[in-house]
Amino acid sequence: MRSYRYFGNKGETIPDDVEDLIVVHPHVQEIPKRACYMFEGLTSVTFSGSALRTIGERVFFNCFSLLEIEIPSSVTSIGDHAFWGCRSMTKVRFIQEGGSSLKTIGIEAFCYCSSLTEVNIPSSVETIQSGAFKYCKCLARVFFQEGLKTIESGVFIDCIELEKVDLPKTLEILGNGAFKKCSSLQVVNMEEGGNLRVIGRNAFENCVKLQTINMPSTVERLESQTFKECDSLLVVKFQNGLKYVGNYAFYWCKNLRSVALPESVEVISSWAFGLCPKLLSVELGDGPRDLGIHDGAFSGCASLINICLPSEPRIGQTNPDDVGPGVVVVNSFNGCMTLRKQYGNTPIPLALMRRFDNFPIHKKCYHASVTTTDELSREIESSMPSFLQDENTIPDHLVDPFGMTPFHILMSAANCRLDLLQLLLDAYPPNILGWKDMNGKTAIEYYWQQSYRLTENSQRILQAALHRWLVGSISSWKGLEAWKSDMTNRVNAIVSEDEVEQRQSLLQDSLMALSHYEHLEATSLLELSLWKMEMRSADDTSTDDDTAARIIVDKKADREAYRIGNGAPVVIPNVIEFSSRTDLALSSG
Numbered sequence: 001m002r003s004y005r006y007f008g009n010k011g012e013t014i015p016d017d018v019e020d021l022i023v024v025h026p027h028v029q030e031i032p033k034r035a036c037y038m039f040e041g042l043t044s045v046t047f048s049g050s051a052l053r054t055i056g057e058r059v060f061f062n063c064f065s066l067l068e069i070e071i072p073s074s075v076t077s078i079g080d081h082a083f084w085g086c087r088s089m090t091k092v093r094f095i096q097e098g099g100s101s102l103k104t105i106g107i108e109a110f111c112y113c114s115s116l117t118e119v120n121i122p123s124s125v126e127t128i129q130s131g132a133f134k135y136c137k138c139l140a141r142v143f144f145q146e147g148l149k150t151i152e153s154g155v156f157i158d159c160i161e162l163e164k165v166d167l168p169k170t171l172e173i174l175g176n177g178a179f180k181k182c183s184s185l186q187v188v189n190m191e192e193g194g195n196l197r198v199i200g201r202n203a204f205e206n207c208v209k210l211q212t213i214n215m216p217s218t219v220e221r222l223e224s225q226t227f228k229e230c231d232s233l234l235v236v237k238f239q240n241g242l243k244y245v246g247n248y249a250f251y252w253c254k255n256l257r258s259v260a261l262p263e264s265v266e267v268i269s270s271w272a273f274g275l276c277p278k279l280l281s282v283e284l285g286d287g288p289r290d291l292g293i294h295d296g297a298f299s300g301c302a303s304l305i306n307i308c309l310p311s312e313p314r315i316g317q318t319n320p321d322d323v324g325p326g327v328v329v330v331n332s333f334n335g336c337m338t339l340r341k342q343y344g345n346t347p348i349p350l351a352l353m354r355r356f357d358n359f360p361i362h363k364k365c366y367h368a369s370v371t372t373t374d375e376l377s378r379e380i381e382s383s384m385p386s387f388l389q390d391e392n393t394i395p396d397h398l399v400d401p402f403g404m405t406p407f408h409i410l411m412s413a414a415n416c417r418l419d420l421l422q423l424l425l426d427a428y429p430p431n432i433l434g435w436k437d438m439n440g441k442t443a444i445e446y447y448w449q450q451s452y453r454l455t456e457n458s459q460r461i462l463q464a465a466l467h468r469w470l471v472g473s474i475s476s477w478k479g480l481e482a483w484k485s486d487m488t489n490r491v492n493a494i495v496s497e498d499e500v501e502q503r504q505s506l507l508q509d510s511l512m513a514l515s516h517y518e519h520l521e522a523t524s525l526l527e528l529s530l531w532k533m534e535m536r537s538a539d540d541t542s543t544d545d546d547t548a549a550r551i552i553v554d555k556k557a558d559r560e561a562y563r564i565g566n567g568a569p570v571v572i573p574n575v576i577e578f579s580s581r582t583d584l585a586l587s588s589g
């Protein structure tokens with residue numbers, strides 16, 4: 001193997017015919033720009049000693065054969081395009097023993113290093129400049145340390161193997177397009193208590209596998225198109241502190257189901273949530289304030305059903321760039337078919353201001369982020385005198401004009417508070433869980449759609465709710481013909497649906513209905529067996545007149561008496577619990 005030394009401080013140069021190996025002399029402090037520009041045969045570079053401070057611009061530009069590099073801890077900066085196009089390089093190691101001095105990774109420094117698989121950024125690095133790791137298509141792992149302050153624009157664009165990112169608390173700026181088109185990115189962790197204020201334009205655009213976002217309270221602005229076309233995004237939660245949601249921030253997030261925006265939000269810009277066809281629930285923080293909702297902010301959200309506007313916004317007809325605070329543009333809800341179906345010609349913003357005027361329990365569940373258990377308990381207690389015990393009658397205070405119960409409101413939201421859910425479960429009979437809204441969905445069906453994010457405690461409470469629902473539904477089951485009709489309609493709906501994702505959603509609903517009917521059938525058969533056993537017991541006690549005993553028990557009142565007294569209310573829930581451990585399989589979503 002041929003070896004060449006480079007004595008840059010004393011005027012020596014690297015021979016033009018270098019083939020494979022360069023050893024940098026210990027006294028070299030800077031490798032000037034273009035020193036090894038397009039050395040296509042270069043496979044290895046060794047830095048000896050610790051004098052090196054700077055790797056200049058385009059030093060190893062398009063060194064196609066370079067396999068790996070170790071950056072000495074003495075280096076303070078890596079110049080722009082320093083390793084651009086080193087497409088065979090699989091490993092970059094920043095030596096950190098004794099503490100790294102590296103402060104800056106330059107513009108497109110490792111751009112098009114398409115074989116690079118892993119990078120561990122030293123804690124000394126404060127700034128990663130624009131496009132530093134752009135188009136590193138094999139980069140699967142990036143480790144950041146506390147100390148990093150700025151990730152500039154496009155740093156990780158099109159890193160299609162990157163799956164998880166843990167951003168350090170010290171990060172202050174996440175630049176435009178920082179993770180754009182990272183098509184495998186599923187998890188982004190942003191810890192509370194950090195310094196991040198702004199998430200730049202297109203920062204996560206086209207991250208098609210990103211499922212959840214939990215923003216820290218320090219984030220004040222989401223710039224335009226931040227999460228545009230994030231196909232897998234289902235739930236978005238923000239902490240109090242967010243003020244601005246930019247244009248097209250969540251545009252065409254076609255699987256987004258629920259969003260929780262805090263009361264600190266001042267502006268929801270044009271088309272911020274436009275064309276989110278499955279968006280069901282948007283929680284806007286409690287209390288009157290000057291909230292501006294701009295042109296088309298929720299346009300095309302055909303499924304939106306769970307939303308309420310703060311009181312007394314001003315309704316605007318147009319949306320100029322200088323639209324004032326507190327103006328809700330009248331066309332901000334165009335194409336919201338579920339809302340339009342309910343409100344007809346009434347301007348939707350006006351109607352949504354009064355959405356829960358006569359439904360205080362619904363309102364407390366809608367503002368779950370700020371509702372205390374004491375507040376909800378008081379509302380429930382005050383409603384109890386008017387509650388009708390007839391399970392076939394729907395109390396007025398429990399179902400709003402959309403057919404939604406407080407369970408629907410709470411269980412379709414991004415903030416489904418389990419302590420509030422438990423209060424509702426304790427207060428109301430289980431058959432309420434089976435009531436359907438104007439979309440024909442039960443509250444549990446909404447929650448089921450988000451079951452992928454259930455904690456163990458959430459699974460336990462939801463499972464208990466399902467048990468109560470199934471047990472409560474036994475008395476209201478209308479029999480085999482109703483089952484046939486329901487399942488036939490569901491199958492026909494699946495067959496006639498052209499959109500693949502909607503067909504999958506219908507299939508999931510149908511499978512859950514089948515599970516429901518299977519449990520219903522099992523518990524009904526169990527109940528019948530227990531009742532028959534009780535009948536035999538009654539028959540055995542008769543002495544002379546067996547026929548008389550049968551006549552007596554055929555009376556409806558006596559059958560009910562035997563049914564209640566035979567222990568079924570105790571046995572059935574336990575049987576369901578036992579069988580559901582395998583059948584419901586909640587933990588697998």
